[in-house]
Amino acid sequence: MNKHNIQLDHKGRLRHFLTIEGLKRELLTDILDTAESFTSVTERTVKKVPLLRGKTIVNLFFEASTRTRTTFELAAKRLSADVLNINASISATTKGETLLDTLHNLEAMHCDMFVIRHPNSGAAHFIAQHAAPHVSIINAGDGSHAHPTQAMLDMFTIRRHKGAFHKLCVAIVGDVLHSRVARSQIHALSTLGVREIRVIAPRTLVPAAAETLGVHVYHDLREGLRDVDVVIMLRLQYERMRGASLPSEHEYYQLFGLTEDKLALARPDAIIMHPGPINRGVEIDSAVADGPRSVILQQVAHGTAVRMAIMSRAMQHEGAASAGEAPS
Amino acid sequence: MKIRISGGRVIDPANGVDARQDLFIADGRIVQCGETPDGFTPDEIIDARERVVCPGLVDLRAHCREPGQESKATIASETRAAAGAGITTLCNPPDTDPVVDSAAVAALLQRRAERGGMARIVPMGALTLGLAGAQLSEMSALKEAGCAGVSNDIYPVENNLVMRRALEYAATFDLTVFIRPQDHHLVNKGCAHEGAVSTRLGLPGIPTAAETVAVASHLALIEQTGARAHFNLISSERAAQMIARAQHDGLPVTADACAHQLHLTDKDVLDFDSQCHVSPPLRSQRDRDGLRRWLNHGAITAICSDHQPHERDAKLAPFSATATGISALETLLPLSLKLVDEGVLSLSAVIACLTSRPARILGIEAGTLTPGTQADVCVFDPGAWWTLDHQSMRSQGHNTPFLGWEMKGRVTHTLLKGRIVHRLAGGED
Structure with a gap:
């Protein structure tokens, strides 16, 4: 943003909290x-x-x-x-x-x-x-x-588990195109200086110019999860199935649903996050959502x-x- | 009434004139340029030293909102704004309420403009009844009633057979079909160019393909039928390139771009500025530069305002919920002149884009200073700076992202059929 940041008063103190973008x-x-x-x-x-x-x-x-x-x-x-x-x-x-x-x-x-x-x-x-x-x-x-308060509580959760941000590789999986949470998370993670942000989704759910947000785009979940420290799953909204973005829940889950075998590719101490509400068996398997590495309820x-x-x-x-x- | 416009730089692209000379007008018509005609005693002399004298501007696309949306603007208010901006002919799109699909509505528009006496309205007829995209309008009757062409505007003609027949039927009467290329399925619920800015702001995007797909399918039908067509409001470099290629192949097609597309880009949307919510959307810097290049190379031959006045509330909502469009009559000339300062076009080429070429696209006698034609004349001071603000705006709609901008080039006199319809207050004569 090139103009005065309307989120701050003229002494630079927070006045509104509208987006993470542009905040120090x-x-x-x-x-x-x-x-x-x-x-x-x-x-x-x-x-x-x-x-x-x-x-x-x-x-x-x-x-x-x-x-x-x-x-x-x-x-x-x-x-x-x-x-x-x-x-x-x-x-x-x-x-x-x-x-x-x-x-x-x-x-x-x-x-x-x-x-x-x-x-x-x-x-x-x-x-x-x-x-x-x-x-x-x-x-x-x-x-x-944007959903900046959600992104901040996610950052809080990540910091509690991982400490410093600069060494982390974070993967965001799912419908990034329509997700205000993902946009705010990406701005927050890059402002806090993480090493790498990945976005993993089929092409129909990735924004046109995603790379300009400073992320690496993957279309294969297994490849994208390799060695990540944090996995953030996004909710898949049912209307995406009607709008020709996806053929079926079944195929989405096969390719992009987080299961234990796919999670095995991430770092052993990787944490699993989700802004909720979760769709069990659509974007995430119950065994993962309720498993020991899930911090979904802590986020809440x-x-x-x-x-x-x-x-x-x-x-x-x-x-x-x-x-x-x-x-x- | 005899008028001598004295000492100005007369630019008349249709006749290849660009010289300092006097212009003589009598009985509503141009008498001649240059030497004083025998026995010519002017009733009024307009001092045009340091000024440009050119044909009255012809705007290919200006919504006057009447009939049907008088809360936004009226023919009286908008023709008055046009006069102040040097525009003497306005082509009004068919999407009034009722739609211009009958001779009666076409006649009404012209009659109301005539009554106001500030600018002429040339109606654009509807291509299909009610713009519904199904049944052809009575094009012969529309032509008789003064329509310069037919168009379905932004409303889709889903069935290519209907579009094919419409092109053929229009060609029967030598009517140009005006096409506002947009695939509405690809537009979906989009409200901003699909690219880095829409990605950042989470605004539903309109891909470039929404325009290029429509241009491609129409070009195929134009090639099939041989009918003459004009593309309104080209916004992408790629579409301009496709039209240039078609022209090279000999297809009878022309195209225009609107002035704001030649200056603004999707970056101007970054603060969710609803004044920049337009259709087609402001596209990338690359598209803007490409449009300028194709304007220079002649694929795009006219600049229009795409004037869309709105009431204040229409823009007071979150970006995607606001109405599209800019109140643009009063910035048409200065924004076009800015292209001269920025090295895109010569002054005479800009004048051609605003006068002789749009007149030729509409097939009307206007946009020239040819002796014997009706004397529509614009006199402007190309070096005068002024600020666009609420006080200076005459249009009923003040919706423009250019409020507060310093504009260069100010109209001092406008003549419609030899009558002075605008004289800049405080201007020395």
Whole structure:
């Protein structure tokens, strides 16, 4: 991006969290370190810190979600914020209200942060461009563009298991073309300096110019898994089968489903990740998903601490501080 | 009314004129260039020193939105914007509501423009009834009613037999078929050029093949039928190359590109700027450079605006959910002149791309300063800088990525049939 990064205030502090692209390594590391300190909070009997007391956070979801919305809600509550959950797909927009009108109405109720999920790529950017100065926007997934908080919790999980990033070879397997998670993971992994990122999928599920993202593309799962330290499986959406991207579930599983024999080609200490929800027997065999190298449930567990870190960082920008002190 | 336009650099590509001389106009028609005709006493003298005097511009593609979408723009508002931009003839695509598939709608468009008196509208007729791609329109009647050609615009003609018959039937009446090449299955739900930028932003991509497949299949039908055709809005280098090859082989085809495609690329979409959401999409730097090259080599012979005014809300949504198009009348001349500064074309070649050549493609008497023809004239100051902003825009639609850009080249006078329809306020005469 050549213009001013709208994610940062003019002192370089996080204001919105829309995409990993364009953020510095120090900022990502700081989020991971902060998340580390929050994990102890989530393990206490009183699981709350007063960092965002008096703030109102709105979860504005235009697409269905269980995991992401729940962990955002938990994260906000553990930071002592008030939380509103709006399932916008069955709300005002179905009555014809525009996205901007929905935003401005909620702003008028003095909300401080919006966590947004939307089916269109760029939706979070669009809202950030039109949000009032005191409001922070967190992208909880926009179209096929970005899902930066998911990528950060994946980085957190990788760091916990593997330590330093610079020696790692990471493989991302599956529908990269339509995956916002994969795009954010690729940006995060390259910013954190991993040795190699591989993308493994049939040609129909690889973006046109994938190499420009700094990845190596493989079309053979066995070849691509050789000596990798981390395997990230992506969910295969059923609609891909209808859109002539794939002939059948069966053939996909034969070629790109992760099974124990294929996993044997990766490094012996390789970990298996998946952003969920998983399709057993489509992209991953149950024996692998539930096996000793799977860290899929840990990813979910880390979601809350990482989102607490991101939300608390994003509420420290200039506009938020001044708006918080002066009742309007 | 007699007018003398005095001391300007007269550029009239159709007649091979590029010289400093006076232009004389009487009773709505060009009298002559150069020496003062015997007994000519002007009622008005336009001082054109330091200015270029050329035929009024002919825009091959400008949506005026009327009838049917008057909330976006009207013929009155857009012909007024055209006059301010030196454009005297607008070819309006058939996708109005109702569609231009009957003589009545074609006549309505022209009559409304005539009533406003600011610019002429030449309607493009629908190739098929309701643009539905199935049944041929009454092309002979459309031609009688003033349509310069027939086109199905962006609407698909799925059945190649229908397209073949349409080409043959149009050729019966010496009507050019205008083709906006796009395979809509390959476009799918795409909204940006399929390449590095769409990959990065996760925007559904439109591959170059969406254009080249359509160009190839139409070229095959043109070769089969021998019918004359024109390709609108070429956006890829490869498609331009295919058309150049077909021209070399003697096929009766021409092509245009719109001004913004000659300047912007998919990189301009990087901030999800919905003002850059256009169809066909902004393509790669290589495509942009290729279009410029084929413009220079003559495969692409005209530059149009592809003017698409919208209300503000049409662009206020996430990128893929916004309407496509740019309000482009007022940037047509300056963006084209920028090609001169950037060494792509000579000034007279740019003027030809905006006047004589589009007029020839439409088969209309316009785009020249030939004595005896109607006096549509554009006078502009090629060195004047100005800023495109909300105050300066006359179109009802302010949707353009060029807001805030410094533009070079400003129209000072526009004459339609010998009548001054635009005079730049504050310009010294």
